[in-house]
Amino acid sequence: MCGFRPFFLATALCAVLLLLxxxxxxAAGLGVPAVPGGAVVWHAHELMFGFGLAAVAGFLLTAVPEFTATxxxxxxxxxxxxxxxxxxxxxxxxxxxLGLTGAVLAAVLNVGFLGALIAIVAPRLWRDPERRHLAFLWGLGAMWIALAGFHADALGGAYPMRWVRVGVGxxxxxxxxxxxxISMRIVNDALDAERLRRNGGTSRRHAEDDELPDYRARPPRRNLAIFGVALYTVVEFVLPGSVIGGWVALAAxxxxxxxxxxxxxxxxxxxRWAFMLYAVYWLMAAGYALIGLSLLGAPVIPSAGLHLLTVGAMGVSIFGVLCIAGRTHAGHELDLRPWVLVAAAGLVAAALARAASGLPGMPVLGLQAVSVAAWVLGYGLAARYLGTVFVGPRPDSGTGCEEVLSEA
Incomplete structure (x- = not known):
C-alpha cells in the first residue's frame, strides 16, 4: 500500500539480523559474508547503506508526497x-x-537503488512551488556520491571505509x-498537552500560556549545524586523522x-517523543565531541565517537521515525505502551556501551557484546510491536498513506 511499510519492516528486521x-x-569468530575489504567493511556498509538507506527510502517515499501535496x-x-x-x-x-562479477553486480544494484530513489523523488521536490524541501535532494545526491565512491574503491582494490565515513556525515x-x-509537530503537540494540563483539561488560553510559545525549528541554527557537520566530513575525507579535523569536529x-x-x-x-528526538542531538553532539578530542590527542579512539553517531544518533532517530511516521501513516495513534521507552533506552545504552569500549582500560569485547545485546533488544521490540502495524490494515477510515484519521 505504501512505501514505508516494506522498508520500515525491513529496517527493523535488518537491524536485528545484522547485529546478531x-x-x-x-564472540565466537563465526564467519560473516565475504566482501571486498573484509568483515568490518561488510558490517559498516550494511548498517549505513543497507539498514540506513532502507529507513531513508521508507521515509521519503511517504513524506515527499505529503511535503509536496502530491x-x-x-x-x-x-x-x-x-x-x-x-x-x-x-x-x-x-x-x-562471486568474484569480480559479483562485485560489479553489487555496485550496479546498490548505486542503482539510490539513483532510482533520487529519480523518483527529485521531480516532486523540484516542482514544489516553494522548494522548501530541496535539502533532502542535496543530501541524497551526496549519499549517492558516497555509495558510488565506496564501490569504486572496492572494485579498484582500495580500502573503501573512507566513503562509509562520508556516508555517516x-x-x-x-x-x-x-x-x-518532525519536531515541529512533536514538540508543539507536547506543548499543547502541557497547556491543557495547566488549564485543567480545557482548551481555553490563560495568561500563563504566553510562557509556552510555539516551538520553531529555526533555519539559522539548523543551517549552522548542517554546515559544521558537512565541513568536518569534508576535512576528514581530505585530511584524515588531522588536528584540523579535530578542531572542526569540536565546532560541529x-x-x-x-x-x-x-x-x-x-x-x-x-x-517521550520530544525527549527521544532531543536525545538524538545530544548523541550527535557527543559523537563529534569525542571524535574531536580523539584527534587532538585525548586517550580515546575515534571509533568511540563514530559509534555515538551511528549506533546512537542514527539508531535512535530511525527508531523514532518508525514509531512516529510508521504508526501514524498506517492509521494508528502514537504508541504509549512501556515497550517504546524500554526500546529507546536500550538503543541509548547500546550507543554508550559501544563508545565506552573505546576508552582506555575498558573491557572492549564485553562492552561490545552489551552494546549488541541492547541494540537487538531495542530493534527486536520494534520488529515485534511495529511489524504487525506495517503488514496489517489501517484501523481507521483511511485507505492510503495519509496520517491517522479521527473517527469523530
Missing part, C-alpha cells in the same frame, strides 16, 4: 524499489564469493533535516548543541 551476525563474529507513490513503485533494495543486499553479501545532515520537520559538536537551544521549552520537552 556481528555478535557471532565478535499523490502517493503507487504500489508498483514501492514494490519495485523494495525488490531492488533486496537484490542489492543479496548481491553485496555474495560479492566476495551525510546521514547526520539528513537526520537534522528530517527532525526539523558546538553547532549541534546550539541547535538544541530551540528545544528548551520546559516540562513539555520531557514527553
Amino acid at each position: 551476525i556481528w555478535l557471532g563474529f565478535l 499523490p502517493a507513490f503507487g504500489r508498483r513503485t514501492a514494490l519495485g524499489m523494495f525488490l531492488l533494495w533486496t537484490a542489492a543486499r543479496l548481491a553485496f553479501w555474495l560479492s566476495g564469493t 551525510v546521514m547526520m545532515v539528513l537526520i537534522v533535516v528530517a527532525l526539523s520537520r 559538536a558546538a553547532a549541534v548543541l546550539n541547535l538544541l537551544n530551540d528545544w528548551h521549552v520546559g516540562r513539555a520537552l520531557l514527553s
